[in-house]
Amino acid sequence: MRDLSAARCLPLVSASTVLHALPPATRYVLRGGAEVRAAAESAVGCGIPARACRATLEGDRAALWLGPDEWLLIAPEPPPGGLAAGLSEALEGLAHSLVDVSHRQSALALSGPQATTLLAAGCPLDLDTSAFPVGMCTRTMLAKAEVVLWRTGPQVFRVEVWRSFVAYVSQFLGEAARGII
Amino acid sequence: MLLIDCPYCGERPELEFVYGGQAHVARPAQPAQVSAQQWADYLYRRDNTRGVHAERWRHTHGCGRFFNALRDTTTDHFRATYKVGEPPPSAAAPVPR
């Protein structure tokens, strides 16, 4: 499905620090205990982190820890054949919830030397790499919007935003850039 | 900014959290067998502590989990946080500064 919310023109933050929309993705929220996490891994094709606030990335699949029994699974769109069926089969008989949230949110990438400075305009977390290293992810607040923030590189963040907040978040970061850069 | 130590995520900014009322309020096991007064007390009566108060918090904009905290209502200082189901740490523990 063409993601119209993210297709809106995003403000270019600066020549070196850039905000852009990432392509649509397949997203599932998986909830369940440790046995659910273990059972789902092979079907997802990616390790599912047990450690708090960590993400794993294997090829085109990612799994993000959102809570002690909650993970966000990300795969390409359209969903790879057999992903949903494989998950259902792997989780058969285990108490769990698996919800397709592919179109609930879309993803922005913020990259460049000012990325942390711009996020800090609206996010209260310590974004220094010592406190928020590469591979760390968490739900948090960015200004008035709840987002999932995932550091995929020293100067690169993936920001998962609920669709109706994409314009707000991107304009907020553009506004921050005008004040900072 | 006030940092609250989520038992799952570690120290996080206050604005990710939502207050959840007094902790350790036990629901009567057999509601039909308690008096109207006892049921009303369970529903509505809460302590109004001046000092260390055991209360529920939820890391709403983080891991989403409820947990318990011992907070001093006169200073807003969080003495301890602990998971639901765990006993409260001794309130007499020295206050870290």
Ligand SMILES: [Zn+2]
């Ligand atoms: Zn938490």
